Structures are given as C-alpha cells and as structure tokens.
Amino acid sequence: MELFKKGEDYTTAPSFWFNKDNKIVKNRNLPLMTPKQMDELPPLTYEDGETVYQRGKGFIPLNYNSIINYVGLSYGTIWSIGCPLHCTYCGNTKFIEYDSGYRRLRHSSPRTIVDEIKRAITKQPHLSVVSFYDDSFLALPYVQLEEFCKLYKAEIKIPFAIYGVIPTYVREDKIALLLDAGMNRVRMGIQSGSDNILEFYKRPTKLHRIKEATEILNKFDVFNQFKLPVLAGLSRKSMIGNLLNRDTNERLAGSLAGALIAAQNGAKIIRVHDVQETVDVLSVWQACTKGITNE
C-alpha cells in the first residue's frame, strides 16, 4: 500500500505475485513471523461504529442482529497456521514448495489467543461457543496446549470446538486436557478409508493410525459431549468401492452395510443416495432390536 500510495512500483512488494505484462512476477517472501512477532500484531478490534456492505443497501452499521445473521452464536478463530503434511490437493503443499518454512506450525502465545477471545466476548456477549479452524490444532506442543487450557478454563466460560484435527496428532493426553478445558466437539479429516486413496493424495496418515485416533476419540466420547446428533455419510464412498472393487453405481450393498453399522454405533443422521433401500434395512434392524409393532 505504501508503494502504491507513493506512486512507486508496487509490483516489487515482497510476498506478493503479480501479473505484469502477461508474465508472473514472483517476489521473494518476507521471513515468516516468529511467535513473539505474532504476539505483537495489533489485536482484532471489534470497535463500535463498524459497517458492513449489503448488496443494494451499500454500507450499513454493523449491529448484533447482523453479526448473528452472518456468523450465528459462534466465534470463529485460528490460533495456529501451517501444517507439516503435504496432501496433494492442499494449498499448504504449494506454500511448502515455495518456502519450506511453511511446514512449521506458527502460533502466538496462549495468552494472546485467550485475550483475543475475551475481547470478542466482551463486544459480543451472545457468543456461546468458540470454533477453532486451525489446520492442525492437535499438532500444537503439549506445553502450549496445557497453558492454553489453564487460561481458557479460568477466564472463558463457554465451550469450544476444534475443526482442524489430523489423526496423526490425536493423543489421549491432549484430548483429556482439552475436554477438561471445555472442548465439546472435534472434526477430524481422514480423507478416505482406503490406503490406495490415501497414498494417491500423499496423506501420510495410514489407516491403522486413523483407527487409533478414532478409538481415542471414542474412548472419551468426544462426539457425544455436546449431545449433538452424529451424522454419517458413507453412501457410495470410494472406500466401499476399493474394498469391494465396485464402480459408484454398484455400491448399494456396501453402502447399506455402512449405513447399518453407523446406525448401530449411534449415528442419528445418515446421509444416503438410496433412500428407500436404506429405510428398509434400518426398519428391519429396528424391528429386530425393538420388536415389531405393526401386525
């Protein structure tokens, strides 16, 4: 912005790429920030008098109603950035190709993130949950998580959810710590239950590790901490195709087996393609387990 404002050649700005005369100019990256520098970044403000753009209305004052309309009761944030893995489809992989430093997990101190959340709650008292969208929250070192949990539990009285969990980093001690501090939901990305697909996408987490991570989460019953219904979507998935060597339109039997197993293990919502067939299977199962009520 400074170069632009001064009328100088802004296409020399570091960490940016430009299309200049139909040629891509790739400027050098600035060094990645240290934790101390991240702590010193200006805090998110949530000032009074902010405006929001609405199509047809222009800029209008931002009030509680508009915040609730846009983001609901959840405060979404990110504590750490970066991911040591390199899945083929992920933007992180491109960053790592360009600068191997992006492999490092970078984060501010626990004090900084807790203060950010406290500030948000002061400005938006309706907030009822904090949602972390880090790529890999559980890859954060135990000592950092411990300090974060101590502060969170003492100073923030609402639960939090973690939406970026990589199975490789799921550990029993970390889950216990986070649950005690108020974590009530996690979302773990596994990509596939097929070793071939995992290999294809260069996901380093092997199936046995996914299974171990799931067993740890099951042990703590994380999925039911908040008494929310669990949704299972296995219908026609590639893991069924790989297991049975079937094309997409030949996976009915495998999908029905998956739906039944999910329901038997507590899933309350089943996402399917073949509705009637799935209802029939689940009806027979329910009749067998609960007794037939229709004579």
Ligand code: SF4
């Ligand atoms: S684990 Fe997730 S964040 Fe990390 S490289 Fe793979 S897709 Fe990207």
